[in-house]
Amino acid sequence: MKKYQVTIQFEMKDDFTDLIPPHRTYINFLINKDIIxxxxVSMETQKIWITLNATDKTEVEKLLIKSPIYQFWQYExxxxxxWDxxxxxxxxxxxx
Incomplete structure (x- = not known):
């Protein structure tokens, strides 16, 4: 298993805030599974940083796509x- 850092820039528009509760449920699930x-999250800069465990970048991408707020993200x-x-x-x- 490798470790990855995802840096996400997001914009709060449309129905973004309505999607936060299901997004948090998904994030909590990944934390409980020791994936995240x-x-x-910084609301000041509208950025998210996620450190997670995955086999490769393709797996990371698959995990990110499942977030309800994925459509609002630009990330690397x-x-x-x-890591220490x-x-x-x-x-x-x-x-x-």
């Missing part, structure tokens, strides 16, 4: 080589 590691998919952060490390040892 992180899902981040990048395969990640290094507090959530990927062992907890610090705390002597008694």
């Amino acid at each position: 590691d992180q899902y981040i 998919i990048d395969e990640l080589f290094v 952060g507090q959530h990927y490390r062992l907890p610090a040892v705390q002597p008694n």
Whole structure:
């Protein structure tokens, strides 16, 4: 399994807000299946960042297309080589 970063630019128009609840249900499903590691949204810049696990970019594309708000997206998919952060490390040892 490889890790990918998807950067999405979106525009809120038409029935976008009506589609948010089913979209969140889909995102929660992918998080619970350990497909999505992180899902981040900025309303200021109207961007979404998703870090996810997939075998290749074609699989990532298939996952994105299933979102109810897919039609509002312009995105790019990048395969990640290094990812690091507090959530990927062992907890610090705390002597008694």
